[in-house]
Amino acid sequence: MSAAASTVSTAPSSPRQYPMFDDLHIASGATTPERRLSLGDLPPSPLPSGKHRIAVIGSGSWGTALAKIAAENAARHADMFEPTVNMWVREKQVNGKKLTEVINKTHTNQRYLPDVSLPANLIAVPRLPDVVRNATLIVFVTPHQFLPTVISDLKRAGAIHPQARAVSAIKGVEVEGSEIKTFASVIERDLSIPCSALSGANIALEVALEQFCETTIGCPSAADSALWHAVFDAHSFRVTCVEDVNGVSLGGALKNVVALAAGFVDGLRLGGNTKAAILRIGLKEMTEFCLEFFEGAQRNTFSNESAGVADLITTCYGGRNRKCAEEFVKSGASFDDIERRLLNGQKLQGTATAEEVHAFLKAHGRVAAYPLFERVYQIAFNGMPPAQLVKGL
Amino acid sequence: MSAAASTVSTAPSSPRQYPMFDDLHIASGATTPERRLSLGDLPPSPLPSGKHRIAVIGSGSWGTALAKIAAENAARHADMFEPTVNMWVREKQVNGKKLTEVINKTHTNQRYLPDVSLPANLIAVPRLPDVVRNATLIVFVTPHQFLPTVISDLKRAGAIHPQARAVSAIKGVEVEGSEIKTFASVIERDLSIPCSALSGANIALEVALEQFCETTIGCPSAADSALWHAVFDAHSFRVTCVEDVNGVSLGGALKNVVALAAGFVDGLRLGGNTKAAILRIGLKEMTEFCLEFFEGAQRNTFSNESAGVADLITTCYGGRNRKCAEEFVKSGASFDDIERRLLNGQKLQGTATAEEVHAFLKAHGRVAAYPLFERVYQIAFNGMPPAQLVKGL
Known part of the structure; x- marks a missing residue:
């Protein structure tokens, strides 16, 4: 139905091995995955079979949803991918049985x-080195606090194929003093393999139920772009690749700070005008922050892509950061209290990120340039009355 | 609190008479209205007093909310504006009394x-020519179907000051065959005065209750920009002026087509992922439509401003277009039925605009380039099953 479809060439006339970013942008909405790529379009695999092998590190709801799509695509494109997709599952007992065995027998998590x-070709595997052995495409989707251990275990085992590529679907950023790091850059640095970033308006359960949605993958090269697009693009999970790993990573982290502001607005019982204004200003600060501190970040990632504006919208209308911030205003309780009460003691991403962003901006003398981020921090941690959120903003 | 504040010069060193677009962008979030402008900053008034006189044509909820802000600003800036702001009220009897007299006595509508x-300086006036006599700044905020009569009455009375300026806060577009027109351009053409456009995430009641929000004014020149900014910018109603009358006008019209799509998603009980994807794709089609058919339209109006992304969000999460579209899917009734039942027979903006946009795109052979707009039209008017909305989009 898209006019762009008529401009997509299925037989590229140039000798290059894989589609460029622009082709993938066009293709993502234009044709079915089956017609889009063949092995010849993809960068070659270093494995003797000439095929790529996918591994997924993580098996929470988001990890399992991504693993499901990757395994379905691997089965569908048998010419491009090894059929089996391994998924790392930390072994647990569920009703007296091993979780990996339950998953592999019932094909449900x-x-x-x-x-x-x-x-059936998605296999739960308990030992981390076994998961990634001979994998050329590794998806990182653990909770962020486990990443350091995962990386050091992988390094110790020497299990990573030297020509492997990674993608991080881990949300958040890491701040140490005046340094800020995305998890994609941590993986890339510590494992010496290129790492892309996947983020978008992607509530895990809705993705797994195959409700139509979109995602964005920021890739360091067109080769990564072609491969990750082939791994994840599906009829109800539309992938757009952009050349902006940092923008995609930051979108997924900073949206949670804006979601706290949106929750404060809801808690104050202000209406849709104010909430929309907060989202607009939040999107602007997210964009400016990324452009100021991350070389090569692109404005369009925020204004046009699922990882920017769309994910922000979903998170500010649903999601637990918004919900807990609303409760913060209505109950007057602390976030620690609310986390204990509503999240079983799990920590909110938004408050952690707000604190880290504040520390980072303070170290750079730039707090005043991001008034919304700063007010969220002051309200959450320093007793600023929530009604101050929008005063003279 | 904004870092940008420190870059705003209150005493411009150049000899120009009024702030340029960029200054207003920066100023809108940086200082209080009181400090922002003085008479010397504004384009001169042609009236003997040297002051500008504001008139408002329309007194529905949105007209009254805008008139309230304009009158408050006129009173606050007594050096720049004539104190009295006239508002046109079509005379009605309310509990046996004339509506104009009730408004002028009780100061409520x-x-x-x-x-x-x-x-108290906002005066309800029943005769249209009396409203605009000697007005230099005229706000059009009638229902769009009354505009032709209003314009011909004004022309017949010869009541418009030849150096007046107008702003249109009327939503929608007018399509005739292969021609599409904004109401700002109709006013400008028929009355031979420059016409700006005001639009944003502005539910009237919330604006009137002074809940924090933002709006966008698209202006044909920096002089219009300075004047309309002075008329409307307030502590809880933040105005940004942009040099894009068409983009601002189209944002307010096309958002309602996307809101129908959002309502279909809600009616299908799909979740936040799908809805966010629809908003993202909708914003993209709104932008492309405007860039394709309106010279001088700017991408940023949609991606950055209240009239674009923020208004779209509010309308797709609240608002009657969304609500009636949800009901359309859930009940299986026609829109005519639903309008009778839920809107007392009033017509929806979104369906009218979807029909006009379809006719216009068909006349230009460009239907296929706007798949979301087209599917909304097909679902609303041609029996396409709503679930087709997102199939292979």
Whole structure:
């Protein structure tokens, strides 16, 4: 139905091996995945089979949803991918049985994604080095606090193929003093393999139920772009690749700070005008922050892509950061209290990121340039009355 | 609190008479209105007093909310504006009394904006020529179907000051065959005065209750920009002026087509991922439509301003277009039925605009380039199953 479809050439006339960014942008909405790529379009695999092998590190709801799509695409494109996709599952006992065995027998992840059937070629594997052995495409989707251990275990085992590529679907950023790092850059640095970043308006359960949605993958090269597009693009999970790893990573982190502001607005019982203004200003600060501190970040990633504006919208209308911030205003309780009460003691991403962004901006003398981020921090941690959020903003 | 504040010069060193667009962009979030402008900053008034006189044509909830702000600013900036702001009210009887007299005595518009106090210098006037006599700044905020009559009455009376300027806060577009026109351009053409356009995430009641929000004014020149900024910018109603009358006008019209799509998603009980994807794709089609068919339209108006992304968000999460579209899917009734049942027979903006946009695109052979707009039209008018909205989009 898209006019762009008529301009997509299925037989490229140039000798290059894989589609460029622009082709993938056009292709993502234009044709079915089956017609889009063949092995010849992809960068070659270093494995003897000539095929790529996918591994997924993480098996929470988001990890399992991504693993499901990757395994379905691997099965569908048998000419491009090894059929089996390994998924790392930290072994647990579920009703007296090993979780990996339950997953591999029932093809459901009853702990984190019940009621969703997983493909038979998705294999739960308990030992981390076994997961990634001979994998050329590794998806990192653990909770961020486990990443350092995962990386050091992988390094110790020497299990990473030297020509592997990674993608990070881990949300958040890491701040140390005046340094800020995305998890994609941490993976790239510590494992010496290129790392892309995947983020978008992607509530895990809705993705797993195959409700139509979109995602964005920021890739360091067109080769990464072609491969990750082939791994993840599906009929109800539309992938757009952009050349902006940092922008995609930061979108997924900073949106949670804006979601706290949106929750404060809801808690103050202000209406849709104010909330929309907060989202607009938040999107602007997210963009400016990324452009100021990350070389090569692109404005369009925020204004046009799922990882920017769309993810921000979903998070500010649903999601637990918004919800807990609303409760913060209505109850007057601290975030520690609310986390204990509503999240079983799990920590909110938004408050952690607000604190880290504040520390980072302070170290750079730039707090005043980001008034919304700063007010969220002051309200959450320093007793600023929530009604101050919008005063003279 | 904004770092940008430190770069705003209150005493411009250049000899120009009024701030340029960029200054207003920066100023809108940086200083209080009181400090921002003085008479010397504004383009001169052609009136003997040297002051500008504001008139408002329209007194529905949105007209009254805008008139309230304009009158408050006129009173506050007594050096720049004549104190009295006239507002055209079509005379009606309310409990046996004339509506104009009730408004002028009680300083509330009990019919369209009850419970909101209006300033004493806002005067309800029943005869249209009396409203605009000697007005240099005229706000058009009638329902769009009344505009032709209003314009011909004004022309017949010869009541418009030849150096007056107008701003249109009327939503929608007018399509005739292969021609599409904004109401700002109709006013400008028929009355031979420059016409700006005001639009944003502005639910009237919330604006009148002084909940923090933002709006955008698209202006044909920096002089218009300076004047309309002075008329409307307030502590809880932040104005940004942009040099894009068409983009601002189209944002307010096309958002309603996307809101129907958002309502279909809600009616199908799809989740936040799908809705966010629809908003992202909708914003993209709105932008492309405007760039394709309106010279001088700017991408940033949609991606950055209240009239673009923020208004779209509010309308797709609240608002009657969304609500009626949800009901359309859930009940299986026609829009005519739903309008009778839920809107007392009033017509939806979104369906009218979807029909006009379809006719216009068809006349230009460009239907296929706007798949979301087209599917909304097909679902609303041609029996396409709503679930087709997102299939392969």
